[in-house]
Amino acid sequence: xxxxxxxxxxxxxxxxxxxxxxxxALNLSPAFSPLYQQIKxxxxxxxxxxxxxPGEAIPSEMDLAARFRVSQGTVRKAIDELAAENLLVRRQxxxxxxxxxxxxxxxxxxxxxQPDNGDNQSEGPAERTIIDCKRLRxxxxxARTLSLRSGDPVLQVRRVLAYAGVPTILEELWxxxxxxxxxxxxxxxxxxxxxxxxxxxxxGVRMVRAEESIRAVNPDAEQAQLLNVAIHVPLLSVARVAYxxxxxxxxxxxxxYRTDTHHYRNALS
Amino acid sequence: xxxxxxxxxxxxxxxxxxxxxxxxALNLSPAFSPLYQQIKxxxxxxxxxxxxxPGEAIPSEMDLAARFRVSQGTVRKAIDELAAENLLVRRQxxxxxxxxxxxxxxxxxxxxxQPDNGDNQSEGPAERTIIDCKRLRxxxxxARTLSLRSGDPVLQVRRVLAYAGVPTILEELWxxxxxxxxxxxxxxxxxxxxxxxxxxxxxGVRMVRAEESIRAVNPDAEQAQLLNVAIHVPLLSVARVAYxxxxxxxxxxxxxYRTDTHHYRNALS
DNA sequence: CAGTGGTCTAGACCACACT
DNA sequence: GTGTGGTCTAGACCACTGC
Numbered sequence: 077x078x079x080x081x082x083x084x085x086x087x088x089x090x091x092x093x094x095x096x097x098x099x100x101a102l103n104l105s106p107a108f109s110p111l112y113q114q115i116k117x118x119x120x121x122x123x124x125x126x127x128x129x130p131g132e133a134i135p136s137e138m139d140l141a142a143r144f145r146v147s148q149g150t151v152r153k154a155i156d157e158l159a160a161e162n163l164l165v166r167r168q169x170x171x172x173x174x175x176x177x178x179x180x181x182x183x184x185x186x187x188x189x190q191p192d193n194g195d196n197q198s199e200g201p202a203e204r205t206i207i208d209c210k211r212l213r214x215x216x217x218x219a220r221t222l223s224l225r226s227g228d229p230v231l232q233v234r235r236v237l238a239y240a241g242v243p244t245i246l247e248e249l250w251x252x253x254x255x256x257x258x259x260x261x262x263x264x265x266x267x268x269x270x271x272x273x274x275x276x277x278x279x280g281v282r283m284v285r286a287e288e289s290i291r292a293v294n295p296d297a298e299q300a301q302l303l304n305v306a307i308h309v310p311l312l313s314v315a316r317v318a319y320x321x322x323x324x325x326x327x328x329x330x331x332x333y334r335t336d337t338h339h340y341r342n343a344l345s
Numbered sequence: 346x347x348x349x350x351x352x353x354x355x356x357x358x359x360x361x362x363x364x365x366x367x368x369x370a371l372n373l374s375p376a377f378s379p380l381y382q383q384i385k386x387x388x389x390x391x392x393x394x395x396x397x398x399p400g401e402a403i404p405s406e407m408d409l410a411a412r413f414r415v416s417q418g419t420v421r422k423a424i425d426e427l428a429a430e431n432l433l434v435r436r437q438x439x440x441x442x443x444x445x446x447x448x449x450x451x452x453x454x455x456x457x458x459q460p461d462n463g464d465n466q467s468e469g470p471a472e473r474t475i476i477d478c479k480r481l482r483x484x485x486x487x488a489r490t491l492s493l494r495s496g497d498p499v500l501q502v503r504r505v506l507a508y509a510g511v512p513t514i515l516e517e518l519w520x521x522x523x524x525x526x527x528x529x530x531x532x533x534x535x536x537x538x539x540x541x542x543x544x545x546x547x548x549g550v551r552m553v554r555a556e557e558s559i560r561a562v563n564p565d566a567e568q569a570q571l572l573n574v575a576i577h578v579p580l581l582s583v584a585r586v587a588y589x590x591x592x593x594x595x596x597x598x599x600x601x602y603r604t605d606t607h608h609y610r611n612a613l614s
Numbered sequence: 615c616a617g618t619g620g621t622c623t624a625g626a627c628c629a630c631a632c633t
Numbered sequence: 634g635t636g637t638g639g640t641c642t643a644g645a646c647c648a649c650t651g652c
Contacts, residue, residue: 146623147622147624153622160429162614168629168630168638168639188613284614285613285614286612287612288612290559291581292579292604293561294577312581333561335560341556342557345430377628377629379628379640405617405619415642417643418641435618436619436649437618437649437650438649439618439651617649618650621645621646622646622647623645627641627642628638628639629639
């Protein structure tokens with residue numbers, strides 16, 4: 077459907093010719109970018125623009141090939157990379173879909189804390205308790221990591237996650253005020269499912285990647301009380317910056333993890 | 346050179362025919378494995394067998410295509426996956442090389458601890474001090490994670506890594522005795538470069554992937570003394586199991602990281 | 615210059631899911 | 634059956650490296 081409303085040009089204005097080689101003349105040496113990268117960029121733009129929403133199918137490879145006037149193989153390679161980056165999900169026989177944090181088997185993709193015994197699934201979702209949800213002005217360091225200006229409005233949420241009644245994670249997160257206008261503690265508490273899924277459906281913000289930096293710390297008195305541990309118990313301090321498209325930071329999250337029954341798991345390759 | 350000594354059969358005995366479709370009849374539904382996966386497996390076997398050593402070039406795509414009687418594109422896809430898994434490294438215009446831990450820019454690939462300020466490189470390599478290097482018999486849990494039997498000979502190494510004179514990492518590692526026969530404290534101390542590079546050149550053991558599980562702990566008296574911290578200082582406990590080819594565990598490493606000047610950095614996607 | 619990996623196309627067929 | 638992604642081939646040309 078979208079394929080005839082789409083711009084009918086060969087990406088970057090290199091009209092394909094015929095025969096074994098379908099490139100009239102590709103870019104010269106400096107700043108050379110392969111066609112499939114350009115296609116990838118165009119698909120990315122549509123993703124950002126919300127042309128296809130999380131969970132929806134994007135047009136078939138054939139459709140996209142026609143739309144961009146390239147071969148199916150070129151579109152394929154572009155999609156391959158986007159799928160490798162977890163922006164798209166391919167399903168044989170069905171189509172290619174915009175990835176979402178709402179799916180069952182990829183839920184909590186960014187949460188690396190696991191129970192020591194037993195699989196990750198059997199434990200089930202955590203019991204969530206919102207401590208508070210305040211609008212305030214960004215401090216200098218918050219502003220810097222969120223690419224805002226000091227004093228810009230931000231939303232601060234604090235909450236506790238418990239497993240089997242044991243408080244295990246204490247989180248404090250900051251969100252830029254503008255994109256998340258209207259977010260309240262009530263909305264957060266009532267929502268079933270991952271917070272990032274709510275961000276997608278209610279605010280059109282999709283978290284694409286994140287970076288965490290981890291330390292070992294002792295809690296202060298308040299933190300210890302909220303996690304129900306003594307102040308001398310060492311905890312994992314996990315600072316996460318999550319990004320949407322275009323490497324735009326959209327969340328700063330500082331977590332305190334108890335590691336007496338859980339551990340942070342990481343695969344290296 | 347290897348291409349004519351190699352088995353000249355189409356992988357899994359599906360002789361290619363001619364024309365647009367070069368597969369006579371591919372595998373039927375159950376247990377279907379694409380050709381490029383089979384090629385990948387064959388390349389993997391050569392890698393394991395040491396046909397090409399770390400740092401060396403493997404045969405060109407054309408050579409491999411001839412050797413396995415498939416098209417270049419099929420070999421290409423196999424190599425693509427192996428490169429994505431960091432087993433091979435492609436270099437345009439030069440060839441495809443067996444990855445190694447000895448290269449400058451991928452050194453210490455598994456070490457996620459970074460200085461808080463400044464780039465990872467400027468800090469330079471750590472000062473390494475071997476505490477001891479003992480041969481002993483595997484305890485039950487060491488044996489389990491290394492796929493050995495209790496009482497099998499293992500090597501235990503303990504060492505401290507310091508940055509700018511500050512002891513930062515205390516490591517205790519266990520290696521299976523058989524593959525590492527002949528490893529001594531002297532050999533470890535005298536070697537310049539990453540330990541995993543030594544394992545490659547001296548013992549033919551290449552670490553391919555690893556898994557870490559992280560906790561926050563307090564050190565005991567001895568650990569505190571070795572790291573020059575008080576016993577109430579929280580530390581990162583990082584347990585790593587490193588694997589060679591075929592998911593064979595080859596190392597158990599338990600590290601204690603100071604996080605007052607460094608942090609454990611992790612990218613999520 | 616030749617050789618290597620990298621890109622692109624066109625076409626055929628396979629495996630899978632839905633109808 | 635139809636349509637989707639997935640595999641495979643053959644061939645042409647581009648970009649990079651080193652002789």
